[in-house]
Amino acid sequence: MDKDIRDLNQYIAYLRDIKKFSSHTIKAYSIDIRQFLAFLSGNRLALNRGSIRDFLAHAYGQSRSKTTVARKIYAVRSFYGYLVKTGAMEHNPFEGIRTPKLDRKIPRILTEGEMQEFLDALPEETLLQLRNKAIFEFLYATGLRISELTGLRADDIRFADRLVRVLGKGKKERIVPFHDQAAAVMDRYLRRRRAEFPQVQDRVFVNFRGGPLTPRSVERILRQVYLGLTRSQKHVHPHLFRHSFATHLLQRGANLRVIQELLGHSSLATTEKYTTLDLSDLLQTYKKFHPRNRA
Numbered sequence: 001m002d003k004d005i006r007d008l009n010q011y012i013a014y015l016r017d018i019k020k021f022s023s024h025t026i027k028a029y030s031i032d033i034r035q036f037l038a039f040l041s042g043n044r045l046a047l048n049r050g051s052i053r054d055f056l057a058h059a060y061g062q063s064r065s066k067t068t069v070a071r072k073i074y075a076v077r078s079f080y081g082y083l084v085k086t087g088a089m090e091h092n093p094f095e096g097i098r099t100p101k102l103d104r105k106i107p108r109i110l111t112e113g114e115m116q117e118f119l120d121a122l123p124e125e126t127l128l129q130l131r132n133k134a135i136f137e138f139l140y141a142t143g144l145r146i147s148e149l150t151g152l153r154a155d156d157i158r159f160a161d162r163l164v165r166v167l168g169k170g171k172k173e174r175i176v177p178f179h180d181q182a183a184a185v186m187d188r189y190l191r192r193r194r195a196e197f198p199q200v201q202d203r204v205f206v207n208f209r210g211g212p213l214t215p216r217s218v219e220r221i222l223r224q225v226y227l228g229l230t231r232s233q234k235h236v237h238p239h240l241f242r243h244s245f246a247t248h249l250l251q252r253g254a255n256l257r258v259i260q261e262l263l264g265h266s267s268l269a270t271t272e273k274y275t276t277l278d279l280s281d282l283l284q285t286y287k288k289f290h291p292r293n294r295a
Contacts, residue, residue, distance in 0.1 A: 004037045011082050020171040032075035047093055066100040073099050109244040112291050115140060121229045127192050128208060132225055134189035141182035143245035143263050146215045146238040152204040159183055168264040176262055177286045179293035254289040
């Protein structure tokens with residue numbers, strides 16, 4: 001067991017220092033792998049296909065979730081794959097272990113009409129109202145994750161080119177375009193924010209004290225603002241803008257691979273390999289298909 005823990009610690013360091021995985025992903029992997037090792041040790045089981053099946057049956061019995069079991073398989077398989085790669089093991093015992101077939105969930109979205117109605121109704125009289133309008137226009141314009149949005153720095157945005165540099169999952173950089181409407185709102189917001197909070201130089205979105213805005217704050221703001229402006233009873237959350245962004249582009253005929261590139265979908269859960277697209281492809285498709293691009 002001591003050797004297993006040493007191997008695991010080395011693997012975690014590899015994920016953190018070489019692969020640059022997020023702390024959230026590393027924590028999830030570590031928990032899943034530790035559970036598997038503890039299951040073998042606690043039941044005095046040798047590592048073989050029989051004990052692997054016993055563990056998966058145990059995991060499913062506890063969670064009743066095929067998604068959870070699939071994640072555990074991927075985490076432990078990756079761990080042993082690392083040990084094979086480093087020469088610590090000859091073969092990966094999880095090779096050939098199939099993940100359970102998952103039920104595909106269709107993400108909830110706002111329709112184009114609902115999105116247009118909401119964005120057009122947003123006031124911009126005060127700084128905070130203007131900030132909120134800039135947040136939601138930019139989320140829908142770019143499809144950013146909420147953590148990517150709140151982490152934006154002023155020098156990430158190139159207004160002249162209508163491009164934003166995004167640091168996504170695993171600290172992977174990508175370039176995403178945005179349309180003129182979003183640029184105009186963002187420009188008005190930044191001018192006013194700089195006037196009222198001249199001490200804030202880098203962070204784009206700030207709270208009423210001038211401090212950095214958190215993802216949790218954006219979730220709360222969205223619920224308050226959306227319920228106040230619409231008659232809809234939909235449960236709204238910031239990721240809804242990302243889903244809507246992708247779905248609306250796809251519905252209008254945008255190439256799926258371009259949308260995947262815009263969203264930065266290169267996570268470990270993604271099985272499809274995306275073709276490499278140059279920036280001109282992204283810009284051309286974006287300008288042609290985004291619902292609020294009026295150029």
